[in-house]
Amino acid sequence: MKTQLKKGVLEMCVLALLEQHDSYAYEIVSTLADSVEMSEGTIYPLMRRLQNDGLVSTYLVESDAGPPRKYYRLEAKGLETLQAMKSEWSGFLAEVNKIVGANKS
Amino acid sequence: MNQDSFIRSLRGELKGLDPHEIEDIVADYCEYFRDGIASGRTEEDIASSLGNPRHLVRELRAESSIKQWEERKSGGNFVRMLGALVGLGFLNLILLGPVLAIITVLFALFVASIALLIAGVAALLVAAPGSGLDQLVTINLPDLDMSSEDSAAFVGLILVFVGSAWTILNYYLSKWTGTLLIKYARLNFQLIKGTA
Numbered sequence: 001m002k003t004q005l006k007k008g009v010l011e012m013c014v015l016a017l018l019e020q021h022d023s024y025a026y027e028i029v030s031t032l033a034d035s036v037e038m039s040e041g042t043i044y045p046l047m048r049r050l051q052n053d054g055l056v057s058t059y060l061v062e063s064d065a066g067p068p069r070k071y072y073r074l075e076a077k078g079l080e081t082l083q084a085m086k087s088e089w090s091g092f093l094a095e096v097n098k099i100v101g102a103n104k105s
Numbered sequence: 106m107n108q109d110s111f112i113r114s115l116r117g118e119l120k121g122l123d124p125h126e127i128e129d130i131v132a133d134y135c136e137y138f139r140d141g142i143a144s145g146r147t148e149e150d151i152a153s154s155l156g157n158p159r160h161l162v163r164e165l166r167a168e169s170s171i172k173q174w175e176e177r178k179s180g181g182n183f184v185r186m187l188g189a190l191v192g193l194g195f196l197n198l199i200l201l202g203p204v205l206a207i208i209t210v211l212f213a214l215f216v217a218s219i220a221l222l223i224a225g226v227a228a229l230l231v232a233a234p235g236s237g238l239d240q241l242v243t244i245n246l247p248d249l250d251m252s253s254e255d256s257a258a259f260v261g262l263i264l265v266f267v268g269s270a271w272t273i274l275n276y277y278l279s280k281w282t283g284t285l286l287i288k289y290a291r292l293n294f295q296l297i298k299g300t301a
Contacts, residue, residue, distance in 0.1 A: 024136070024140070025133065025136065025137055025140075026136070026137055026140035026141065026144075027140075030144070039154070039155075039156040040137075040151075040154045040155050040156070041134075041154075041155035041156035041157075041158075041160075041161045042156065042161065042164065044130065044133050044134065044137075044161070044165070045161060045164035045165050045168055048165065048168050048169075049168050052168060052171070052172045052175075066139055067132070067135075067136070067139075069136055069140075070132075070133065070136060
């Protein structure tokens with residue numbers, strides 16, 4: 001199911017991906033694109049903002065062919081933010097589920 | 106649109122930004138094209154899923170102007186940030202009114218503080234012995250005898266002091282306004298849909 005997500009949630013998804021392993025823009029987008037409907041180009045404004053806020057940092061990795069590729073790494077501040085977002089998110093989900101009656105088993 | 110025309114149009118939209126930043130942004134999108142092509146997509150497909158360069162640049166510009174303002178809180182950076190945010194549609198017409206009103210008040214306060222400083226310096230000059238300016242300028246206040254050089258010096262000192270204090274106060278007031286504006290803009294960043 002493709003879901004339209006608000007930017008705040010998109011941000012959380014990106015941080016969560018980076019928590020697993022460092023990644024580059026195309027990989028982040030392709031991973032997200034399977035489940036999230038997004039304009040691919042907005043990944044860069046988003047990444048620059050995360051970078052400006054000190055949540056992620058970048059480093060270049062030489063590639064076999066062509067210019068180096070830019071990788072993003074989750075910083076301590078980013079991990080902190082991600083954890084705060086996650087707990088807010090699961091709290092929100094729990095509240096909504098209580099009302100709509102999902103997960104009633 | 107193929108890669109060349111996408112990058113060309115991107116460069117066109119980015120004009121006026123810091124050259125280093127432009128190269129960095131262009132390199133980002135070139136990398137995206139390379140990765141996309143490597144995974145078997147056509148340039149046209151990648152370009153169309155990247156979206157409209159103009160919309161992308163609006164966001165990048167807003168982000169870059171916020172960063173500049175955070176690095177150096179000057180009047181010019183404030184105006185640029187305001188312009189970028191208006192361009193993004195964060196400051197709609199309803200909100201633009203109050204923001205402009207606040208800026209006008211801040212500006213008026215600055216003018217007032219500069220006027221105080223100028224008046225203070227003028228009074229000090231009048232008081233300076235042998236300046237001869239007391240012949241040119243006469244200040245008539247009901248309770249003040251400005252003919253005396255001492256009282257002119259006194260008034261001058263007070264005006265300079267109040268003017269300086271006022272200027273400093275204004276400086277922090279403006280900084281605070283800008284920071285508040287960023288907070289509001291960031292809130293909007295997060296509310297706007299991830300789809301364009």
